[in-house]
Amino acid sequence: MGIPEGFRTHVGVHRLRVRYADTDQMGVAYHGAYIPWIEEGRTEWMREQGRSYRSMEEEGLALAVTSVEIQYHVSARYDDWIEIETRLEKLGKASISLAYRLFRVDPEGKRGPLLASARTRLALLGPRGRPVRVEKEFFSSGN
Amino acid sequence: MGIPEGFRTHVGVHRLRVRYADTDQMGVAYHGAYIPWIEEGRTEWMREQGRSYRSMEEEGLALAVTSVEIQYHVSARYDDWIEIETRLEKLGKASISLAYRLFRVDPEGKRGPLLASARTRLALLGPRGRPVRVEKEFFSSGN
Amino acid sequence: MGIPEGFRTHVGVHRLRVRYADTDQMGVAYHGAYIPWIEEGRTEWMREQGRSYRSMEEEGLALAVTSVEIQYHVSARYDDWIEIETRLEKLGKASISLAYRLFRVDPEGKRGPLLASARTRLALLGPRGRPVRVEKEFFSSGN
Amino acid sequence: MGIPEGFRTHVGVHRLRVRYADTDQMGVAYHGAYIPWIEEGRTEWMREQGRSYRSMEEEGLALAVTSVEIQYHVSARYDDWIEIETRLEKLGKASISLAYRLFRVDPEGKRGPLLASARTRLALLGPRGRPVRVEKEFFSSGN
Numbered sequence: 001m002g003i004p005e006g007f008r009t010h011v012g013v014h015r016l017r018v019r020y021a022d023t024d025q026m027g028v029a030y031h032g033a034y035i036p037w038i039e040e041g042r043t044e045w046m047r048e049q050g051r052s053y054r055s056m057e058e059e060g061l062a063l064a065v066t067s068v069e070i071q072y073h074v075s076a077r078y079d080d081w082i083e084i085e086t087r088l089e090k091l092g093k094a095s096i097s098l099a100y101r102l103f104r105v106d107p108e109g110k111r112g113p114l115l116a117s118a119r120t121r122l123a124l125l126g127p128r129g130r131p132v133r134v135e136k137e138f139f140s141s142g143n
Numbered sequence: 144m145g146i147p148e149g150f151r152t153h154v155g156v157h158r159l160r161v162r163y164a165d166t167d168q169m170g171v172a173y174h175g176a177y178i179p180w181i182e183e184g185r186t187e188w189m190r191e192q193g194r195s196y197r198s199m200e201e202e203g204l205a206l207a208v209t210s211v212e213i214q215y216h217v218s219a220r221y222d223d224w225i226e227i228e229t230r231l232e233k234l235g236k237a238s239i240s241l242a243y244r245l246f247r248v249d250p251e252g253k254r255g256p257l258l259a260s261a262r263t264r265l266a267l268l269g270p271r272g273r274p275v276r277v278e279k280e281f282f283s284s285g286n
Numbered sequence: 287m288g289i290p291e292g293f294r295t296h297v298g299v300h301r302l303r304v305r306y307a308d309t310d311q312m313g314v315a316y317h318g319a320y321i322p323w324i325e326e327g328r329t330e331w332m333r334e335q336g337r338s339y340r341s342m343e344e345e346g347l348a349l350a351v352t353s354v355e356i357q358y359h360v361s362a363r364y365d366d367w368i369e370i371e372t373r374l375e376k377l378g379k380a381s382i383s384l385a386y387r388l389f390r391v392d393p394e395g396k397r398g399p400l401l402a403s404a405r406t407r408l409a410l411l412g413p414r415g416r417p418v419r420v421e422k423e424f425f426s427s428g429n
Numbered sequence: 430m431g432i433p434e435g436f437r438t439h440v441g442v443h444r445l446r447v448r449y450a451d452t453d454q455m456g457v458a459y460h461g462a463y464i465p466w467i468e469e470g471r472t473e474w475m476r477e478q479g480r481s482y483r484s485m486e487e488e489g490l491a492l493a494v495t496s497v498e499i500q501y502h503v504s505a506r507y508d509d510w511i512e513i514e515t516r517l518e519k520l521g522k523a524s525i526s527l528a529y530r531l532f533r534v535d536p537e538g539k540r541g542p543l544l545a546s547a548r549t550r551l552a553l554l555g556p557r558g559r560p561v562r563v564e565k566e567f568f569s570s571g572n
Contacts, residue, residue, distance in 0.1 A: 020168070021465035021468060025168060031321065032164055035318035035321065039449055053508070062312060064312070066358050069353070069354070069355045069356075162329075163325055164325060174464065175465060182307060183303075183305060197364055205455060207455070213498075310453065311449070311453065311454060311457075312454075313454045316450055
């Protein structure tokens, strides 16, 4: 049981590409598009810890986002490759806070400017929407 | 029982406004944005028939979209008022086909150009995802 | 010139309805859906000050979102009416910070629970993406 | 000049994963989510022909979607891998019609059921939104 060490220290790195659907008429990615992007970063970070969010839901658990903060530094553009860094920021009794950094990367994978920084707080909920303890339940089953 | 006459003949008219989130870097509304718009048209058309989709789901029924067709004629632009006309096109045993026309309207509500035409086919499903008969179930409960 | 008094004190109130497209498989509105909602609140709040964002862009100005914060308190559900309160929180030289509160309202318009609180910081940009002064430029033209 | 042979016959294959943001409260992917998916398929199919849509826009050309048709066969689910097949269906003077098939694939990449079939018609537009000839302009510049 307990929480694997990697869960506390692992930095996830995930890449995606900006879709035309993500852009707006300012000619850059719409600021709301970053929310599904950091969701992808979080999902892959979890998977790298041996925990798929899909299997978590199948076991009756859910991670509900209770807050989001995003700072936008440089605009992401259509067709850009974006690299999302995800790491644990704080581990509460029934919540997890994650921090994200989004970079532009060139086609060879070299990092360009920091585009945005973000933070999400997630509450771990059990079957009837009750808060459950991260330490006990988050890794309680395999997947 | 049976199907109210209005259900067959009523033309729903619903208005909404193009959001910045709906635009893309071509400077017009993204073609995918029209799908939630016609969904709004359909929802309000149903409500005008005394049938809210929310209450339908609470009774264990669902309308699953099985096909969508959209023809784009004139671009919708940010902040435009859009008027969506919704009408029944065909009533199957376990399906409903709806047709939509989207117009730009000026601030006084006068119709401008036809922006797009669309069609959706919806299957009526019961509790375990089985097709159920529209004539029997669609209006079987009040709301 | 100068900034109209209402701009500093006016509380905008705007209503919208949760679309099916806004929901996710948790059975509630997806947390990212709130970003276009508060955008609608902001747009209408500006319009109530005599300033349409569309005309602002036509004059070569843009409001770029530089940060977003949202706290989620109670889930919004499909077909809910949502009331968005928008007010100025802080007026910088070349930026505006707005605060939002989102409430569920019943069909008669009576307010229910506070669903979410949010904050956005917006930078006012001129023709070549340069920061411009809010006091001088924001209300410099009519619309 | 002329049109490379591959452009007429190449079948593009692109994979993506269903995001939580793509789901709705029916517990499956929202039908509108398929539009950005087939856009990804189209973009990668073009890139495989040596033509990036980003560079095409930088040259003053645009592909405007003039119609979309989607038939939904089997629901896509959260976290599913989706494989999108893209091929040229018809080459008009100033338009291109593409056909798509979307399959679920298992983690090893083996194809499961056909989830959806789609078709888009795209008009090739020049600098002032005028139709331009595909044969002459589509491949006229490198990228």
